Amino acid sequence: MSDVLISASGLTRYYESGELKVAALDGVDLLIERGAYVVLAGRSGSGKTTLLNMLGGLDRPDSGSLVIAGQNLLTMSSAGRARFRLCHLGFVFQAYNLIRVLSARENVAYVLQLQGVKKKQRFQLADQWLARVGLQGFENRRPDQMSGGQQQRVAVARALATEPDLVLADEPTANLDSHTGESLMDLMRKLNEERCTTFVIASHDPAVIASARTLITMQDGKIAPVETL
Amino acid sequence: MLSLAWRNVVRNARRSLITVSAVALGLASLIFLWGFNDGVHNTMMRNLQQVIVGSIQVHANGFFHHPQLVKTVPDSGLVIRLLKANGIKNFSYRLRTFALAAGEDSSEGLVLLGMNPDMEKKATRIAAKVDHGRFIHDNDEAACVLGKTTARNLGVSIGDDVVFLTEDRYGALAAEKLTLVGIISSGEMGIDRGLAIIPLGFLQQMTAMGGRHSEIVVQLPPERLEPVTAVLRAKLGKSYEVLRWYDMYPMMKQWVELENAFYYIFLSIVLVIVAAGIMNTALMSMLERMHEFGVMMALGCGRLRLAAMVVTESLLLGLAGIMAGTVAGLALVYYFHGAGIDLSSQMDSVARFYLNPVIHTEIDNTHLLDTVMAVLAASVAASIWPAIRAARLEPVEAIHHA
């Protein structure tokens, strides 16, 4: 039984720089099942970030269609997409994911607060998630008191704390050394297996690519044929 | 949300502190200036009332604009009973008429004001304003107090005789010789010139007006002025007129209002500066957090919420500045209320009669409240543009910011 989480077709996004019209995405068709662990690979400039932004409802395509978790992202208002992100998505960016003035616990709890979870409960959940990503004892640290790898772990905990359908990660290991990067990938892989949360990770880090269950390679805004490992 | 905004404010402590100090300094100066302004104005208005005019005067209807000896208060006993029933102790009654005064050299027409010296002390401070000699102190003595200019015109000095010529209630000529016992030099035209104060009993006898009074002068604290006026007007009816000090001498009140209007203009200029300072801070802190704002939006923080956070941050800056500024400003006002600001060297020799050379600051509650609310409004207004900019951010572009 395949349960489709993401279904996109003909996604196209142009960028105009002066006279030149660049197709960052050029007719991307995509089907991703619930529980998948997808790595988007491809050269720099191939359109990975652009695609991820589309999937996250942060950017709109010039044409094409996009349905995630049964909802058409392209007909939503900006507020609707914000609500959609809050309820269905988790994000991990390359770096500086965290709100600087908040502690690790508060950063994780922030999204729960946006969802309206009561203070005591959201702090409890946050602590559980921090423990799950191996950051027990770091609850009260501010981002600037943690290493890059620890910060990324907090970001992962935050992305998962709302129990989203889909976690999108753009170069999550780019600012980490290879060992730290690998352990972050192990963590994400483990969470994917335990909780069946869908991950889509854009990266050209070989370690990340090696961890993929589904590898999608992009080239000039297009997708090379899907290969399942 | 409040705690997040608060931490964002505290994060750049130095910049926030500078902004808060600027707001506090602006507000403290405004409060102090109001303190000076209100101190001067209230002193002048108090002095006008306390020296001779009183807060309220009760006359026979029409007396103030067309004073006549025979147009006396219909029933001064009733008025006094009313005043006492309202717990008012500071009042006096007087008799007023016109007279010709003749001294050594010349004569001059003037207002003859009969006062009961003991009673007058409860209502006004005119007795203390005598510079040379003394005030009248016996209700029936043949003594008079003149203004400086009149005394000079008449060529009389303390101890000299002054002859007063007037009509009694039947229109018959009445003349009396009184000894000049005191001279008032006020710098006020209406007092220095054209006024003679003589004992009430003496004047009543001279004019055959025994037991009659032309004005009842009431001294009141400012907050009782309007309610007491209303009570008196309601109870006394049409044959009386109940006039507040500014009904009789509107110039000073109008002048005070004009000056206050200037202060409000000045206030709005300071507000613009305060707002510009806050806006600069809000904009700077917004621009340096673009990436963070982008991440927050990606997480699902709505535009409105983001804008509200920016506004809250400015509001916190404004509130902190308001608290510090109010404390500092009121401390200054309080200090100079006690210590006073000595302006005697700045005031010319003819010291303004109604103004004391030492200004004691005080502030009207409405002025304080208006100023504080205006600064608060300015700090919110200052954040509107940064808030709009934050709300308009596109998440992708914002996240792209390093």
Ligand SMILES: Nc1ncnc2c1ncn2[C@@H]1O[C@H](COP(=O)(O)OP(=O)(O)OP(=O)(O)O)[C@@H](O)[C@H]1O
């Ligand atoms: N804001 C923009 N304005 C103009 N062109 C853009 C913009 N963002 C991306 N592009 C262009 O779109 C194309 C795809 O960019 P994208 O960022 O998606 O690549 P990527 O695969 O994420 O690259 P990298 O691995 O370097 O992150 C590139 O040619 C890039 O120059």
Ligand SMILES: [Mg+2]
């Ligand atoms: Mg990229």
